[in-house]
Amino acid sequence: MNEKMLPPIAIELTKSPKARPPADKLGFGKYYTDHMFIMDYDTDRGWHEPRIVPYQPITLDPSAKVFHYGQTVFEGLKAYPTADGRILLFRPRKNAERLNRSNERLSMPTLDEEIVLEGLKQLVKIDRDWIPNEPGTSLYIRPFVIATESALGVAPSREYKFMIILSPVGMYYAGGMKPISIFVESKYVRAVEGGVGTAKTAGNYAASLKAQEEAARLGCDQVLWLDGVQRKYVEEVGSMNVFFRIGDKVVTPALNGSFLAGVTRDSVIQMLRHWEVPLEERAITIDEIVQAYREGRLTEIFGTGTAAVISPVGELCWHGERMKVGNGSAGELSARIYDTLTGIQTGKLEDPFDWTIAIDGAE
Amino acid sequence: MNEKMLPPIAIELTKSPKARPPADKLGFGKYYTDHMFIMDYDTDRGWHEPRIVPYQPITLDPSAKVFHYGQTVFEGLKAYPTADGRILLFRPRKNAERLNRSNERLSMPTLDEEIVLEGLKQLVKIDRDWIPNEPGTSLYIRPFVIATESALGVAPSREYKFMIILSPVGMYYAGGMKPISIFVESKYVRAVEGGVGTAKTAGNYAASLKAQEEAARLGCDQVLWLDGVQRKYVEEVGSMNVFFRIGDKVVTPALNGSFLAGVTRDSVIQMLRHWEVPLEERAITIDEIVQAYREGRLTEIFGTGTAAVISPVGELCWHGERMKVGNGSAGELSARIYDTLTGIQTGKLEDPFDWTIAIDGAE
Ligand SMILES: Cc1ncc(COP(=O)(O)O)c(C=O)c1O
Ligand SMILES: Cc1ncc(COP(=O)(O)O)c(C=O)c1O
Numbered sequence: 001m002n003e004k005m006l007p008p009i010a011i012e013l014t015k016s017p018k019a020r021p022p023a024d025k026l027g028f029g030k031y032y033t034d035h036m037f038i039m040d041y042d043t044d045r046g047w048h049e050p051r052i053v054p055y056q057p058i059t060l061d062p063s064a065k066v067f068h069y070g071q072t073v074f075e076g077l078k079a080y081p082t083a084d085g086r087i088l089l090f091r092p093r094k095n096a097e098r099l100n101r102s103n104e105r106l107s108m109p110t111l112d113e114e115i116v117l118e119g120l121k122q123l124v125k126i127d128r129d130w131i132p133n134e135p136g137t138s139l140y141i142r143p144f145v146i147a148t149e150s151a152l153g154v155a156p157s158r159e160y161k162f163m164i165i166l167s168p169v170g171m172y173y174a175g176g177m178k179p180i181s182i183f184v185e186s187k188y189v190r191a192v193e194g195g196v197g198t199a200k201t202a203g204n205y206a207a208s209l210k211a212q213e214e215a216a217r218l219g220c221d222q223v224l225w226l227d228g229v230q231r232k233y234v235e236e237v238g239s240m241n242v243f244f245r246i247g248d249k250v251v252t253p254a255l256n257g258s259f260l261a262g263v264t265r266d267s268v269i270q271m272l273r274h275w276e277v278p279l280e281e282r283a284i285t286i287d288e289i290v291q292a293y294r295e296g297r298l299t300e301i302f303g304t305g306t307a308a309v310i311s312p313v314g315e316l317c318w319h320g321e322r323m324k325v326g327n328g329s330a331g332e333l334s335a336r337i338y339d340t341l342t343g344i345q346t347g348k349l350e351d352p353f354d355w356t357i358a359i360d361g362a363e
Numbered sequence: 364m365n366e367k368m369l370p371p372i373a374i375e376l377t378k379s380p381k382a383r384p385p386a387d388k389l390g391f392g393k394y395y396t397d398h399m400f401i402m403d404y405d406t407d408r409g410w411h412e413p414r415i416v417p418y419q420p421i422t423l424d425p426s427a428k429v430f431h432y433g434q435t436v437f438e439g440l441k442a443y444p445t446a447d448g449r450i451l452l453f454r455p456r457k458n459a460e461r462l463n464r465s466n467e468r469l470s471m472p473t474l475d476e477e478i479v480l481e482g483l484k485q486l487v488k489i490d491r492d493w494i495p496n497e498p499g500t501s502l503y504i505r506p507f508v509i510a511t512e513s514a515l516g517v518a519p520s521r522e523y524k525f526m527i528i529l530s531p532v533g534m535y536y537a538g539g540m541k542p543i544s545i546f547v548e549s550k551y552v553r554a555v556e557g558g559v560g561t562a563k564t565a566g567n568y569a570a571s572l573k574a575q576e577e578a579a580r581l582g583c584d585q586v587l588w589l590d591g592v593q594r595k596y597v598e599e600v601g602s603m604n605v606f607f608r609i610g611d612k613v614v615t616p617a618l619n620g621s622f623l624a625g626v627t628r629d630s631v632i633q634m635l636r637h638w639e640v641p642l643e644e645r646a647i648t649i650d651e652i653v654q655a656y657r658e659g660r661l662t663e664i665f666g667t668g669t670a671a672v673i674s675p676v677g678e679l680c681w682h683g684e685r686m687k688v689g690n691g692s693a694g695e696l697s698a699r700i701y702d703t704l705t706g707i708q709t710g711k712l713e714d715p716f717d718w719t720i721a722i723d724g725a726e
Contacts, residue, residue, distance in 0.1 A: 029516050060421060063530075067437075067565070068505070068507060068565060069568035069569055069572075070565025070567075072431070106569055107572040142426075144430060144431060151393060152530060154572075156572050165425050192591045194594075196569070206469055209517075
């Protein structure tokens with residue numbers, strides 16, 4: 001429990017609860033719960049009026065800055081139901097911290113992390129019936145900030161809205177743990193050092209769509225980004241960080257100022273260290289990966305991210321070649337990490353890292 | 364006149380016209396006229412229902428893609444009043460074309476350029492009383508497209524809105540043609556080849572705010588961006604392209620796939636060629652600029668863009684040094700270009716390039 005005085009969160013409950021979507025239709029980010037959290041900012045009053053209200057559309061002037069100059073940041077985390085009826089959040093403080101790092105990079109006002117966490121907990125508690133509990137399902141939590149000032153000058157907005165919406169989600173990959181195919185991108189660039197690649201901001205995702213579309217046309221599921229300067233260092237995959245198992249080691253790109261520092265990435269690193277699996281965080285060229293593949297030492301690749309948790313990669317598409325990795329199902333280490341991480345997230349396994357927070361209990 | 368059948372534009376006029384703002388309070392992008400143009404897109408129907416309606420807020424679901432993944436593009440152009448009561452648009456077709464190039468880069472549906480132009484003309488005609496006519500003022504036109512689908516998956520939106528809003532604007536630089544000071548940015552990067560730097564999309568502007576704030580803290584008005592790969596080639600300035608007068612030549616960075624191809628830039632190039640001023644479009648390093656300065660051969664720098672038209676640069680801040688360029692007022696060539704371009708734009712001078720289009724006449 002924190003000691004600071006938080007402003008009270010006003011609560012207005014819906015009078016017309018929506019029907020719950022069937023569990024097999026959930027998908028990702030298609031349904032939203034009955035309520036949302038909202039808080040406003042202006043330069044005079046700072047952040048004010050935190051409130052939970054019925055989920056509803058927002059009304060903005062057509063000149064609102066978010067539509068023109070893209071000042072917006074977001075986060076993504078999940079609430080998991082446990083077998084004994086509790087609700088667990090996975091490392092939500094990391095998301096609140098990252099939201100603020102994103103805010104800073106985008107010249108947006110930072111938020112009191114305690115209010116973010118408190119708003120999030122109260123909202124999830126109010127909409128707790130919306131949490132699905134079929135295996136692999138969860139409640140996705142999307143905090144975001146948008147610039148709302150009505151003004152066309154290119155300058156930081158003087159008004160913002162911070163909101164949290166909730167979406168019950170199914171398994172991210174409809175086919176379950178089936179390995180995905182990734183396309184190594186050599187034409188498009190997502191972000192570069194000195195840019196906004198480490199921030200979770202809209203523009204990075206807009207910039208990635210074209211590459212994703214072209215990869216899909218070639219039958220690949222996602223894009224593996226290379227660095228924008230030398231076009232040879234591996235960075236991240238779509239909405240995931242990436243790990244390679246080469247020989248007896250696991251390697252993952254070191255944080256370099258151009259891709260997102262994933263919460264799942266950090267958790268996997270801690271877990272591997274805990275297990276005493278040799279791990280290297282360092283710059284990795286695509287050539288090194290290809291060579292390890294040719295030598296038969298590349299045994300597993302997996303992506304890490306909140307949406308999919310762990311996503312095994314079964315194929316790398318590079319310069320017209322399709323390199324198969326693994327035997328068509330999740331690798332041994334990928335599966336072990338997935339089982340452990342989701343086990344901790346859903347309270348099935350012990351949590352030696354103190355990662356989970358029960359929604360209604362103390363931290 | 365075009366031959367194609369355009370869908371008719373439905374028109375609903377306002378019942379409560381707003382008061383006109385005083386000419387000396389206009390600023391840039393602070394006031395909006397009585398009407399706006401709007402047209403919707405979905406994957407089934409394509410673009411449909413073009414209409415002009417009273418200027419009004421828009422209502423979107425909190426999960427609308429523009430808030431999260433930044434699929435949005437925009438344009439900026441101006442309508443100018445002539446002394447004999449006509450209204451001129453300056454090369455609007457170039458903006459419609461660029462809007463579509465931006466749409467393509469962002470995986471957004473392209474627009475029929477004729478509808479864009481027709482919507483724009485009809486809207487300006489309806490709100491023609493809003494066009495200020497004090498020297499240096501004009502009607503700024505902001506066409507833009509936003510992704511409106513309610514879905515959190517990272518994929519191109521299946522729904523969009525295209526809108527045009529109008530804003531009467533004063534002189535962009537409150538101090539008139541007073542030269543500005545620019546900060547040569549060596550820490551932050553705006554865009555890189557393979558990214559979205561050539562598109563007029565929100566994320567590029569969001570990414571630029573931090574550098575702009577830090578430059579302002581050092582007493583500089585705008586940022587001069589260097590390329591993101593080698594960090595030595597000059598790219599563009601804030602919302603302007605940039606030209607250097609070195610010895611008897613004018614040089615400007617060649618379009619390289621990472622900065623915007625300005626309409627004003629293209630016009631200045633054509634004008635200089637017409638005048639037979641030696642001009643080079645090529646890669647230019649900051650070192651070359653600094654050396655020309657040291658040798659006394661750097662006599663003028665100016666930015667080009669719709670908002671300011673021509674903006675003389677009087678100072679370059681680089682590695683702690685403040686290099687003065689010119690004598691504190693606009694250089695001779697900058698002034699000549701400004702006078703000619705604004706003369707053509709407002710119908711005071713002949714238009715040998717066929718750049719202007721009268722709003723109610725044929726093209
Ligand atoms: C670009 C990008 N990289 C990596 C990740 C993984 O981060 P996390 O593990 O915090 O979900 C995400 C998002 O979730 C992302 O959007
Ligand atoms: C980034 C950027 N560069 C250059 C320009 C100049 O382009 P134009 O002359 O078409 O206005 C603009 C905008 O207007 C811009 O936003």
